[in-house]
Amino acid sequence: MKVYLDNAATTPIDPAVVEEMIPIMKEYFGNPSSSHAFGRQVRARLELSRRKVAAILNVTPGEIIFTSGGTEADNMAVRSTIEYFDVKHAITTDIEHHAVIDTLEEVCEKEEIKLSKVRLDEKGYVDMAHLEELLANNEKSFVSLMHANNEIGNMIDLEFVGSLCEKYGAIFHSDTVQTMAHYKFDFSKLKVHFAACSAHKFHGPKGIGFLYANKSLKIHSMITGGAQERGQRAGTENVYGIVGLAKAFEMATEHAEEHEKTVKELKYYMMDQLEARLPGVRYNGDPRGNSLYTVLNVSLPPTSKASMLLFNLDIMGIAVSGGSACSSGAAKPSHVLMGINSDPNRPAVRFSFSRFTTKEEIDYAVEKVVAFYS
Numbered sequence: 001m002k003v004y005l006d007n008a009a010t011t012p013i014d015p016a017v018v019e020e021m022i023p024i025m026k027e028y029f030g031n032p033s034s035s036h037a038f039g040r041q042v043r044a045r046l047e048l049s050r051r052k053v054a055a056i057l058n059v060t061p062g063e064i065i066f067t068s069g070g071t072e073a074d075n076m077a078v079r080s081t082i083e084y085f086d087v088k089h090a091i092t093t094d095i096e097h098h099a100v101i102d103t104l105e106e107v108c109e110k111e112e113i114k115l116s117k118v119r120l121d122e123k124g125y126v127d128m129a130h131l132e133e134l135l136a137n138n139e140k141s142f143v144s145l146m147h148a149n150n151e152i153g154n155m156i157d158l159e160f161v162g163s164l165c166e167k168y169g170a171i172f173h174s175d176t177v178q179t180m181a182h183y184k185f186d187f188s189k190l191k192v193h194f195a196a197c198s199a200h201k202f203h204g205p206k207g208i209g210f211l212y213a214n215k216s217l218k219i220h221s222m223i224t225g226g227a228q229e230r231g232q233r234a235g236t237e238n239v240y241g242i243v244g245l246a247k248a249f250e251m252a253t254e255h256a257e258e259h260e261k262t263v264k265e266l267k268y269y270m271m272d273q274l275e276a277r278l279p280g281v282r283y284n285g286d287p288r289g290n291s292l293y294t295v296l297n298v299s300l301p302p303t304s305k306a307s308m309l310l311f312n313l314d315i316m317g318i319a320v321s322g323g324s325a326c327s328s329g330a331a332k333p334s335h336v337l338m339g340i341n342s343d344p345n346r347p348a349v350r351f352s353f354s355r356f357t358t359k360e361e362i363d364y365a366v367e368k369v370v371a372f373y374s
Contacts, residue, residue: 002317003361007201008150008178008295008352010322013244014203020247021205024240032237033228045240049246056253057212058188065211065219065229066242070177070198070221073211074099074144076233077173077194080220081142082107085171088139089114093126094339095151097175100144101335114138118145121340123286124154124340131161132200135168146175147195151321151336151350152285153295155179162191171217177201177209178292181252182260193217197249199241203354204248258340259355264293266353273366274298278373284342299346301373306347309372313349316368321350 024045030038032046047061054061067073078100081087091109092101094117108115116134119127126145135141143165148155158174165172173194176185179194179273181202187195193216198209213219219232226234252259267287274281284297300309310322337348353367 001361001364004318004319005351005353005361005365006319006321007354007357008350010206011203011354013205014198014248014251015206016251017244017248021240021244024243028239032239033226037170042239046237046242048241052246053210053249055185056249057188058161059212060215062230063187063213063215065213065232066237066245067209067211067233068207068238069200069209070175070196072096073194073198073209074173074175074177074197075103076211076219076222077196077213078103078142078144079107079222080217081171081194082111082113083172084220085142085217087113087142087171089116089134091116091118091131091134091141091143091145093118093120093145093169093170095120095149095300095336096144096146097150097177098335100146100173100175104144120340124149124152124284125286125287126156128160128164130175132164132168135170141165141168141170142173143170144173144175146177148176148292148295149176149177149285149336150295152297152335152340153287153292154162154285155290155292158190158192159292166191172273178294181249182256182292182294184253184256187212187214197245198250199245199248200356202248202252205241205244208238208245210245222353231243255355263355263357265355266357266359267293267296269359270296270351270362270366271354273362274369277366277370282346284337284340284348296351296353298349298351299342300349300369302345302346303373305372309347309349312372313365313368318368319363320365321352322348 028042030042032043050061050064054064054316119130171193176195177198179196193214195212223234280301282299284299
């Protein structure tokens with residue numbers, strides 16, 4: 001049996017999305033920047049896709065900039081803000097995605113900008129009182145906090161953080177890669193300046209995403225050599241990817257509440273099964289609290305066989321991600337688990353689900369994890 005439980009890394013593309021993309025690859029081959037009929041035909045499909053995404057998020061089409069994915073989108077937001085918007089101070093946490101934390105550390109050092117890290121509580125939640133303290137005691141700030149952590153699933157309240165940033169005149173960026181299309185957003189109401197998206201996290205194609213950039217801020221292109229994306233991202237657009245993104249986005253958001261209910265039930269079912277059959281099991285983060293419904297980071301009991309766990313699961317046909325707060329048994333320690341002081345003696349496994357995940361797959365995975373400890 002083959003069981004895929006690594007959907008936070010990437011999701012299988014929906015067949016309906018493939019069908020939407022095929023005609024673009026076969027027939028719509030013109031360059032969207034060309035003025036002739038072939039180019040205009042492709043430009044029309046590109047802009048229709050942009051309008052679809054913008055309408056779902058309740059923003060203007062000009063606020064959607066197509067990118068190669070979430071990493072590029074995060075980089076655009078971070079680099080543009082630090083380099084062009086007269087920011088004196090940046091705020092983030094130790095458990096952000098590397099696309100954010102590595103980029104911030106680099107540009108803050110280059111631009112001689114102070115970088116602060118918000119404290120986390122014992123469950124890995126951002127300390128909001130400390131965030132306000134940092135905002136109140138520093139000059140104009142840039143805040144980058146992910147909506148949901150990709151490893152442990154903990155979430156922040158975007159509305160609360162956005163209002164806090166507005167109070168202190170800060171620019172707010174959120175890496176929403178794990179939550180975009182899984183939840184419904186109205187960016188006309190949220191006080192968020194930048195948000196990132198990657199299509200392959202919600203059954204769309206890889207290599208395509210977008211940055212939502214509030215119209216109050218003008219993005220400066222990191223890539224020069226062309227006037228595409230309104231001069232904000234040079235390079236011929238990935239049109240079939242964009243069309244696939246729009247289709248996947250449309251399908252996911254149309255049934256967002258239904259998908260959340262179904263997948264959350266599977267997540268809780270897996271927790272119940274693990275707790276009933278594996279004494280001493282714990283979790284990293286707060287999976288029954290304000291947590292991403294697609295992610296479950298399990299802290300398993302200590303074992304001398306820890307280094308073989310992921311290998312054995314893979315042999316049994318189960319695809320998951322692992323992590324450890326120390327380097328033992330992992331190619332590289334997880335900065336997220338280290339950031340929340342996870343017990344380094346307990347092997348950590350991230351199970352992540354999608355609307356295609358079945359109860360039978362959960363049962364099989366639990367059975368094999370329990371058998372590993374037998």
